[in-house]
Amino acid sequence: MDGRDWNLFLQPYEQAVEELKVKLKTLRVELKMREAYAPIEFVTGRVKKVSSVLEKAKRLNVPPDQLETGIEDIAGIRIMCQFVDDIHRVAGLIRTRKDLSLVYEKDYITNYKDSGYRSYHMIVEYPVQTALGQKNVLAEIQIRTLAMNFWATIEHSLNYKYKESLPDEVRERLKKAAEAAFQLDTEMSSIRHEILDAQVDFEERSNVVSKVLGDIQDLYFYHRIREAAQFQLKFNELWEKEDLFGLKQLSSEIQNAIHRAKKSGQS
Template sequence: MDGRDWNKFLLPYQQAVEELKVKFKTLRTELKAREEYAPIEFVTGRVKRISSILEKAKRLSVPLDQIETGIEDIAGIRIMCQFVEDISTVAELIRKRRDLAIVYEKDYINHPKESGYRSYHLIVTYPVQTSLGSMPVLAEIQIRTLAMNFWATIEHSLNYKYREQLPEDVKERLYKAAEAAFLLDTEMSSIRQEIVEAQQGFEEKSGIVRKVLNDIQSLYFFRRIREAAQFQLRFNELWEQEDIWGLTELSAEIQEALVRAGKSSNP
């Protein structure tokens, strides 16, 4: 074993993971703010444990002084999607980014592993700005559906338990479970439009409600207490009736009231 300081060695990888997580979460927020469909459900990330790095280096016959280039997933990002179709959309968004470079891609969606594992992997180099200057870090970005992720998590746990030597009956059951998970993804894709429309309707309703309540509070700020109270009563009625069209009209009226309030406070 070499005498490297592992804590210092892993610092750039930890920085890469944190920065990439923020960037992909921000991308999701931006898409939703623009009222576009966001193919990213959520993002996670991790830095490989030292023991796992050493085990993988041994398994792949990677010399310890070549770990930086020989092991590509020390920094790992996982992006979860609702639908299989979303995976290619997210991959394309990543390809267009200028803050990282694609090294190569592995398509385990159309070409699943023998175990049944499905996911889409992109190996990228990401430049981390350190106190010593810019340092390119290899990172693996996995894109998968929630069903694929559930299966992969179970497989990982079982492989850990059996030390990568799964009994044949467990392998067979895992493979059947992988096919069932993919069937679920296929079924969800068949009603994708209905699901997306329902989610967008919910987001629209949530956005209108948030805007109306915030604007009513703004009226209180301008000391339009009576007017704000009347709008609040109307909101309560429309909310009980689940009248989205009525809430939209109410929002427009409150906006007009805010404009008048702003003018009167600045003669």
């Protein structure tokens, strides 16, 4: 092991991971606002530990002075999607970004590994601003479904336990599990529209309920206690009936009441 300052070496990668996570989470929020559905379910990220960097360098015969170019996943971002089609949509969005450069891609979904591993990998070059100026670092972005991620997490744990030498029986069972995960993704994709409609309906209902309850609290703030109590009773009744249309109408009525309260307070 060389005498480098590993904390200093890894710092730009830490910065890249944090910035990419923020940007991709912001992309998710924007897509949700524009389209009522985001192909990104959630985003995670990590920087390899020093021991993992050294182990991979040894396995790939990467000299100590070439770690920055020889190991492409020191910084890692993982994007989870609900559906396989979402993976390709997200990959397309990443390709068009101007704040990073795409180095190359690996489609392990169409061309999955013998082990059964499926995921979409994108190696990107990302510029971070350091105290010494701009530094371009490599990062790996993995895009996969929740089912793919569940399988990959189990496989990673087993490989760690068996030191990359899985018993044949375990390897075969993993392959069967990978196929089952893929079948699950296929089934979910076949009823994608029904799932999305249900999710949009649920979110719309949740938003209306939150708005109604928040507005009722605002009426209490304006000392319209009797009105607020009446609206609360009406809300309880509509909530029990699961009457979304009625809740929307109630929301409009409460908004009018708040408007009157504001005008009354100004006069």
